[in-house]
Amino acid sequence: MDGSLAVQTGRRKTLKAPIGCVGVGLHSGQRASLTLNPAPAGDGIVFRRSDLGVDIAARFDWVGDTRLCTALIAPGRPEARVGTVEHVMAALSACGIDDALVTVDGPEVPIMDGSAAPFIFLIDCAGTVESLEPRRRIEVLKTVRVQAGEGPGAAWAELSPNLTGGFEASLGIQFDGTVIGRQAMTLRVTENSFRALLADARTFTLEQEIKQLRAVGLARGGSLSNAVVVDGDTVLNPGGLRHPEEFVRHKLLDVVGDLAMAGAPLRARFRGERSGHALNNRLLRALFADPTAWRWEHDEVVSLPLARPALREPVAA
Numbered sequence: 200m201d202g203s204l205a206v207q208t209g210r211r212k213t214l215k216a217p218i219g220c221v222g223v224g225l226h227s228g229q230r231a232s233l234t235l236n237p238a239p240a241g242d243g244i245v246f247r248r249s250d251l252g253v254d255i256a257a258r259f260d261w262v263g264d265t266r267l268c269t270a271l272i273a274p275g276r277p278e279a280r281v282g283t284v285e286h287v288m289a290a291l292s293a294c295g296i297d298d299a300l301v302t303v304d305g306p307e308v309p310i311m312d313g314s315a316a317p318f319i320f321l322i323d324c325a326g327t328v329e330s331l332e333p334r335r336r337i338e339v340l341k342t343v344r345v346q347a348g349e350g351p352g353a354a355w356a357e358l359s360p361n362l363t364g365g366f367e368a369s370l371g372i373q374f375d376g377t378v379i380g381r382q383a384m385t386l387r388v389t390e391n392s393f394r395a396l397l398a399d400a401r402t403f404t405l406e407q408e409i410k411q412l413r414a415v416g417l418a419r420g421g422s423l424s425n426a427v428v429v430d431g432d433t434v435l436n437p438g439g440l441r442h443p444e445e446f447v448r449h450k451l452l453d454v455v456g457d458l459a460m461a462g463a464p465l466r467a468r469f470r471g472e473r474s475g476h477a478l479n480n481r482l483l484r485a486l487f488a489d490p491t492a493w494r495w496e497h498d499e500v501v502s503l504p505l506a507r508p509a510l511r512e513p514v515a516a
Contacts, residue, residue, distance in 0.1 A: 215326035222309025228419030240330035289456030290318035313401035354473035382447035400448035
């Protein structure tokens with residue numbers, strides 16, 4: 200069924216069965232194992248560091264690092280972090296998964312091929328099941344905007360009301376002097392459109408930046424099998440691009456994953472220019488810092504209360 204991220208179903212959804220994968224962490228370079236598990240209705244998405252026995256909520260206010268990925272960090276436990284969560288979060292959100300326990304055995308989610316497609320495959324293999332509890336979504340009531348820098352080259356992102364319902368996104372990126380150049384894309388994000396247009400778009404980097412990243416302990420697990428590498432006007436991957444506009448598609452995939460950490464689906468319109476993980480997270484913090492900018496909304500007219508402690512009101516950190 201083709202529906203927006205906010206209105207695919209009026210009931211909360213989880214996985215039918217556990218399913219896992221093994222890969223490498225993009226930045227740590229370490230072996231990484233991940234398992235997607237069913238969770239009770241109302242628990243939301245939670246990451247569990249199985250090696251530490253620590254649960255970490257997939258929430259914007261638990262995001263502690265946005266350098267080239269989105270990393271969740273347990274409050275007061277800096278060692279309890281899970282990095283590169285945005286791709287699996289995008290897949291869970293696109294498939295309408297409200298509740299899941301994601302166990303990882305180390306500090307990072309496996310990068311797989313650099314896209315969300317492997318996680319979509321895992322969800323499809325596990326199957327999904329609806330609960331009896333109604334799903335809630337967050338309706339944006341007025342425009343909220345964040346910006347980095349000044350002038351024509353400033354990066355910015357905003358959320359505004361979407362009178363047509365669901366979630367719509369528009370993003371522009373620009374990398375002068377490279378094959379990327381200027382790319383822009385606008386779409387109504389539904390499960391079908393995510394699968395068709397965004398899911399297989401891979402993360403990317405500039406070849407000149409790789410040595411710098413590795414010098415500061417990042418991108419140690421990166422390779423041409425899990426990232427698109429650009430050297431000026433050349434794509435170094437032997438197979439080339441999956442889509443001419445794969446770069447902006449991946450950036451929109453990141454938007455879906457980062458904004459999934461609102462804690463519930465958004466009924467909103469996203470617009471951005473050169474936005475990345477840091478601005479996406481700042482945008483959610485700005486939204487929830489203003490109680491007049493949003494409200495809870497049910498997908499169906501159901502009066503059952505959602506009393507589970509895990510589904511708490513968003514608060515700005």
